[in-house]
Amino acid sequence: MPERLRPLSPPAVPHAAQPKAKQAAADRPEPSPRDRARPGALRVEGLVLEAQGQRLVDIEHLALPAGGVTMVMGLNGAGKSLFLRLIHGLITPSHGWISWGEVPCGPATSATQALVFQKPVLLRRSAAANVDFVLRARGLDRATRRDRTAEMLARVGLEGRARQPARLLSGGEQQRLALARALAIRPQVLLLDEATASLDPASVLAIERIVTDTARAGTKVIFITHDIGQARRLADDVAFLHRGRLAEHRPADRFFVGPQSESALAYLEGRILL
Numbered sequence: 140m141p142e143r144l145r146p147l148s149p150p151a152v153p154h155a156a157q158p159k160a161k162q163a164a165a166d167r168p169e170p171s172p173r174d175r176a177r178p179g180a181l182r183v184e185g186l187v188l189e190a191q192g193q194r195l196v197d198i199e200h201l202a203l204p205a206g207g208v209t210m211v212m213g214l215n216g217a218g219k220s221l222f223l224r225l226i227h228g229l230i231t232p233s234h235g236w237i238s239w240g241e242v243p244c245g246p247a248t249s250a251t252q253a254l255v256f257q258k259p260v261l262l263r264r265s266a267a268a269n270v271d272f273v274l275r276a277r278g279l280d281r282a283t284r285r286d287r288t289a290e291m292l293a294r295v296g297l298e299g300r301a302r303q304p305a306r307l308l309s310g311g312e313q314q315r316l317a318l319a320r321a322l323a324i325r326p327q328v329l330l331l332d333e334a335t336a337s338l339d340p341a342s343v344l345a346i347e348r349i350v351t352d353t354a355r356a357g358t359k360v361i362f363i364t365h366d367i368g369q370a371r372r373l374a375d376d377v378a379f380l381h382r383g384r385l386a387e388h389r390p391a392d393r394f395f396v397g398p399q400s401e402s403a404l405a406y407l408e409g410r411i412l413l
């Protein structure tokens with residue numbers, strides 16, 4: 140996926156995927172027995188992203204379960220998208236460690252993940268060719284690509300649109316195609332950045348169904364949303380960010396009945412907390 144963000148300032152301290160990874164790994168705190176018991180779980184320690192003298196992300200500790208759907212919520216500018224890009228390895232943190240299970244965040248973990256943006260980034264080719272492109276990039280043979288493409292288009296309800304140019308699909312169809320392309324690589328982790336924000340209710344529900352099925356099949360889903368109804372429908376747990384910090388991370392049933400942080404409470408009640 141192309142990254143459209145401007146590059147941030149170079150990191151003061153390289154993170155685990157950088158050349159000084161050995162030193163970083165040696166300094167990394169030991170995972171708790173609970174975190175260790177969940178291979179593939181996301182673990183974040185002392186994660187800081189600074190740019191132009193500002194601390195945009197500052198998360199001391201976060202451990203996400205290896206499975207299920209984690210919803211990431213917070214006001215505009217809270218740092219949600221940056222956090223997603225950090226854990227996908229698109230941005231290098233200024234300080235701190237990110238690991239998936241025991242594997243430090245880097246090319247090896249990114250290759251097992253797929254990221255879907257709010258605005259689908261599609262090639263000026265047919266729907267089928269968009270899916271085929273990522274499979275070809277992974278070196279799959281022609282027959283496997285053909286079968287996988289057909290399977291993915293059917294999974295998102297676009298089997299009748301395979302030959303249609305992607306740019307002529309509706310917004311909802313384009314987003315389902317983006318999802319088909321993301322799922323075609325059979326990711327261990329699916330990252331969604333407000334992937335349903337500009338869609339009508341039927342398209343939102345269609346995508347939610349696919350996301351739920353994907354999570355049930357074992358893919359970890361991390362989903363940024365401003366839609367509280369959607370978060371209630373999908374979340375197993377919620378990570379709430381406020382001004383770049385983690386205000387709280389709790390199981391969804393507890394978060395929605397009684398958030399512990401003032402910022403999350405204000406958000407759920409529709410109050411503005413600056």
Ligand SMILES: Nc1ncnc2c1ncn2[C@@H]1O[C@H](COP(=O)(O)OP(=O)(O)OP(=O)(O)O)[C@@H](O)[C@H]1O
Pocket residue numbers: 144145146147190191195213214215216217218219220221222
């Ligand atoms: N490349 C960059 N350089 C400097 N500042 C940036 C950069 N990218 C984002 N920011 C700033 O970091 C803050 C967090 O941005 P981010 O996109 O993560 O917010 P968000 O929580 O996803 O917001 P929204 O809900 O509006 O999408 C914002 O104030 C933004 O202006």
